[in-house]
Amino acid sequence: MMLNRLSWCCGTGLRSFAKDVRFGVEARSLLLQGVNTMTNAVAATLGPKGRNVLIEQLLISPRITKDGSTVANSVQLRDRRQDMGVQLLRQATNNTNNLVGDGTTTATILARGIACQGMHAIRQGQINVQLLREGILQGSDVVCEALGKMSQSVETIGQVEAVAKVALNGDERLAEMIGDTIMELGECGVVLVKESSGPLDEVRFSQGATLPSGYCSPMFANKSRRSKVEFGNCLLLLTLAKIDQLEQILPVLELAKLKEKPLLIIAKDFSSDLIKILALNHLHGRVQVCIVKAPSFGEEQRLEMQDLALAMGAHLLEGASCLRELKEEDLGEVGSVVVTAKETHLMQPVGVNEDQLQSRIDYLRELVGEALTEEEQDRLNIRLGRLQGYLATIYLGGNSELEATERKDRFNDAMHSVRVAISDGVVPGGGTAFLRCIQALDELPPAEVMEYQVGREIVKDALRLPCYTIAKNAGVDPNEVLQKVLAGTGSFGYDAAKGEYGDLMECGIVDPTNVMRAAISDAAGIASLLATTEALITKQPIKPKIAKNQVTQDLAKLVGM
Template identity: 75%
Template sequence: MLSRLGRSGGTSVRSFTKDVRFGVEARSLLLQGVNILANAVAATLGPKGRNVLIEQLLISPRITKDGITVAHNVQLKDRRQDMGVQLLREASNNTNNNVGDGTTTATILARGIACQGMHALRQAEINVQLLREGILEGSRAVCEALGEMSVPVDTIGQVEAVAKVALNGDERLAELIGDTILELGESGVILLKESQSPVDEVKIQEGITLPLGYCSPFFASKSEGKTLELGNCLLLLTLAKIEQAEQILPALQLAKVREQPLLIIAQDFSSDLVKILVLNHLQGRVQVCAVKAPKFGEDQRQEMQDLALAMGAHLLEDATWLAELSEGDLGEVVLAVVDAKETHLLQPIKVNEAQVEGRIQHIRELIDEAVTDEELDRLKTRLGRMQGHMATIYVGGTSDLEISERKDRFNDALHAVKVAISDGVVPGGGTAFLRCIPALDKLPPARVMEHQVGREIVRDALRLPCYTIARNAGVDPDEVLRRVLAGNGNFGYDAAAGEYGDLLVRGIVDPTNVMQSAITDAAGVASLLATTEVLITEQPIKRKIPKNQITQDLAKLVGM
């Protein structure tokens, strides 16, 4: 408690105390937040899951079935309940960061484990640390059982099956992803962008494509369709700003002697130089074209270094390097196609494969460490260029809301497919978790009572994904659970068709690593939630809003 003396001589008191809750009361408040978040996220699970509509300040609402998007938008006014939301969100964030999918499943499992753990603490005197150890031990056993039942992904049909589940049963979109991966291969780079039309389309780019075209349309004035094609073309790559023709005279002379066209990609060109190059080009002295390097600053340097390695050229850092240019500094491609917006470089002739592969590996390591979506997109674009081929899926829709929702699903599907290809798949629909229950029953007898209670908590939570999918499909979830548990192997419930059968045959599968990550992250976060004894939060502060009408209206607009 602090106090200060006001100017008038009176004393005004400002409180900095915090709200402290203990035991059952603390866990009850956390659980209220956990249930609100889990109920919102669980509504999206399965092929018949519901949409969630999210308000966005000053712009149109967002509609989505993406669990992580829903989780990020749940924020409660009561800070004690919001602490539960934040902790549960941590489970979905961990799963999303690790494998990019399975966030809804992780949230449902975490809620189940947390609820059962809190219930156990109310029933008896329990060592909370030993209980947490039992929960984590049970989750490890489940992960091992999932690994044993995993089957590899060998065909495009299996890839499409994984994508179809992530896309909530949309077969056409799953086929589109399957066709794209068939074209690019397992390591192909796929980017997602919003389309300006209602139709989804895929554009495959072979070779290297730069998002900038020629500096002047006069370079293509003699070509049909305003596209310039340079066959057997030499490449000059530099980070210098070229002001005068003398700076690139060695390269122009070399191109003239070899009777080959020259494509110059530089940081910038003076207007006078562009006029000289266009005149040379039109008069037939040297067939030449000038293109500005993409990006700015350090991003530009990295992308130009990528380009130099991929094209077998040397990146000339400044004008001094240009003056000392030799034949070995130039790259060479079978064909360069340049238009007003893009530059395509096809089939480089001299490339150091070892250096290119090293660069590709370096970019992949950067991708694994990327934090933001913008950074990830930029690195994936660089990777696609280095590999010489990439695909862009343009996601269409009749409105911004629809495009946003479909893009979320596409993104989940691409992550799921990537993980499935690398680690295999297990039966979907929550069936894989149900088949892990016998693995928990076969564990050696627990040394202490708390370990056994922890195993039972995990055992009960494994029923929840199948139960939630069935409930969202509008059928009796208890009956579905009973019938699936009575079966064995891949037998499970197809919620989209409302039928039972072999889920692998029906193409209802989940990536193994996604399921392992979901149970691991859920157990880690939920066991901390369940064993919380003290909850400390800030006291709510009532904002003081000036009384004039304009500020009151603004305050209402932003929810104050």
Template identity: 30%
Template sequence: MTIPGVVFQPDVYRGMQRGINQLVDAIGPTLGPRPRIVAIERIAQRGKSPELLDSGGLIARRIVELPGRTTDVGAMFLRHVLWQVHQTVGDGTATTAVLFQKIFNEGVRYVTAGGNAMVLRRHLETGLQVILDELDRMAISLSGAEKLAQMAESVCYDAPMAATLGEIFDLIGEHGRLEIRDGRSREVEREFVDGSYWESGALDKKAISQNVDLTVRMVMPFIFISDLPLDAPQKILDDLTTAKKAGAPNALLIGSTISDDVAGMLHQINAGSKGFQVIAAKTPGKTPTEQAAALADIALLTGGQPYLKDAGNALGTVKAEDFGQARRIWVDKNHLGIVRGQGNPAQVRDHINKLRRAVDRATDARARKALQLRVGRLLGGTAVLWVGAPTESEITMRKALAQRTADTLRGAIRQGMVPGGGAALLACRPAVAKTLAQSHTTDERQARQILLSALEAPLRTIVRNAGFEDSVVIGRLNHNHRGFGFDVNSGVVANMAQAGIWDSTATVKTAVHSAVTGAALALTTDAFVLHRKRAQAGEP
């Protein structure tokens, strides 16, 4: 057991290598179309079958501590890098892991032999830009259900799922909304929902209980958009009268809560009116920030004016022009749906474009997903992927795979695709070799040599995982043209494009960037400060 205090070289490198190598040895087998499965013991549910995973990101997340303090630091450093990749692009964690391991181990060997870690880091990062530029040059755009399905299958290796996701993304595009749910059978099915919907639901469950499907539907309603509590019967009656005088055939009230008096009044209105009906729905969003964003989006979509508690707005003061409108709405126990809002189309388009730019700029994965969801809702229409399997654990595993594939497809639609199976990285070697020939110092030459060796690592790992000899395959590929790789399913050298084997450009670039910058940073770590009480890693 390491004594609390400060640890210096060479113990820092030794500990980091042990942790990094152990983590990569657990993740590397998942790379490629013939991956091995990693079984994770369920700590909180002993006695249940282990969790079976083939996702590098999830495997890294499940490993929260390794024996040995310095070993654990190395593992947790890489774990954080891999989880960031997982959250950013969904796929590519196994590629990142093997690249990181190769760069770090080769770098340690050079630095311990007398090399300068800081200079080596600088040359690794300049070499990285050469690789990224080369990947951009070989990228081609992705469109059409067939190409999308090929791209999807290169990620999930599940033909039915890939074909369905190809159809879905051909319709919804990069920013469209996709929900992945537990299947209703053992197969993969898809469904398209018209309009936009939010996690909300009826404030008064009795209002929907009279319908067989527990859903209230309205045509051309006026919509009161607010985060106010619906607790003043007379004031709400005044606002409904305003809407009715303006020609509203129905009304939707959105608010934070509803009082018993207001709920009773709405029951009386619905029971006593032959045409005019009213339904109250909960303000969407769990936090004030989410609620403000949802109300702003609904207001733009429907052309209404949001009434906000923080702005001092009040019930009983609503003007006819403040109501939003839509062709149809529906409300059930947990959702509020709006179909064809009557807002200004130009303003809606401008708002969507602003949100898209915000998605591209976002660096926080959760913020990016929240913005992506807002764009998807405003575009209208949601695709639902129903994922089935024989057992509950298989459904969970297959849903995670579907989400990872969907995230990869979004990146591929945005940045294009490159030859898969490690072929794109192998095709970057001539550009790096050219800079090697132009290098002037030992540190620069060594950095280029490390990158040349690392660019082979993903393909070598894929080949070994499939049971082939990697050195033999690399030797054969060295005599073939750019874009050729090894199709492990057929066991032959092939043109990856013609074989329909692709990788997302965004995924490959993110993997390379994270591996090079992460490993270079780790190489310049000279000391650990260890505390007396070790904190177990939680969220990466």
């Protein structure tokens, strides 16, 4: 139905403004078409035998992935009405991913199931849609409670590796790497994941604080063979000022000479004349000194230097005036310093204020949880690693760039799953945990309100879908698998990787409890909104005008216009 169309003619010009408005069954049907398209793409990745999805990227090579979140964020439909269904579903999956770092595919499958059943119930006859929504949400609350009772704590590295292996679709090598990293760093350790330049995987652990800046001149090196600077019991000066003249740092040089200790200066910048003077001073053996430019630029540089000051027990001197009034307590002291042409390593700081340091660490952890992009998250994790004094960098290789990117996606998901599992426990995997929650819904007393009972039944039917999808992706009869698993009890389920039935907890096939709870909760919330939608309003698509010259026409074709 076309409404709100306004047309008027003035002289020779004609203007029209229009929006497309659809109601009832037609509106919900259009939304559901978009939901089905997105869910079919995402569901293909579920389980140990899930399929790959190839995603086009403008001007660069396509991306291949089995990461449900990446697939969900890549789906965009030309029909705006169908795309609204995609956007609403993506909202639920992104919420799950942001909250617990995994569970995107499961949440998508559950949301589609609940939305389909809800729309079907509304079509059958007179029903109060708001009460139906409340019934669906009540059913999801019961499932969350049942999952909590079913949960078992993670206490061994073997269990950590089991969680990682499931999230990695059965990759034992990467699962062992995650287990070793957690054992080395602890559950709160900072892990950075990067793509390797070769086919091999590698883990590098670094203690203390590492800066991506080296010495300003190789003349400062006191280990000539290795071209590096090594200091022990070193004084540390941190400033955001640009140091142009020797007089600005003369007090701190005299203090270092008096205490007979080496000195490391990290500043915003240094003049070329000052670099030469300090290098000659170092060569003549008057004062052991090395100078390093502060990392980053602008506000990010200020924040990183503030972090470093807290981690090293020093005061950050903001400007040149602070240098003139420098006191001994403004300096930090570091047990070991290693400076190369590209990096600076600071270890064993002395006199750190632990309360202030912990407060800063907690603040950065909150920022990491709120980060919107992978780049922002990596930047915050690097800062967090410096503050904590321990960091692991994992380089993932592959036979091609596509393979390395795909493995990185899976590894990030697995790390999130492991952290959630350690904090909240695990439940049987393979969709079995959801199947066991059906009994909790069956044991509820009959609802006095008919819509509440219908809502419970809708949730109960949706709980079968994760196990069904995993079996379907594995190439076996999903109905037969469902029947056998439902006939069992406890953690008895289907191992899709081996094609066998057994105790999934003993086999190490588990899912983090909080991931499953977030998936069903977010799916119920967004799906009940989809099912109870009555009107759909979209803008009419406007075909852009493209110039007639060949260059612009070719560019338009390239971007799909």
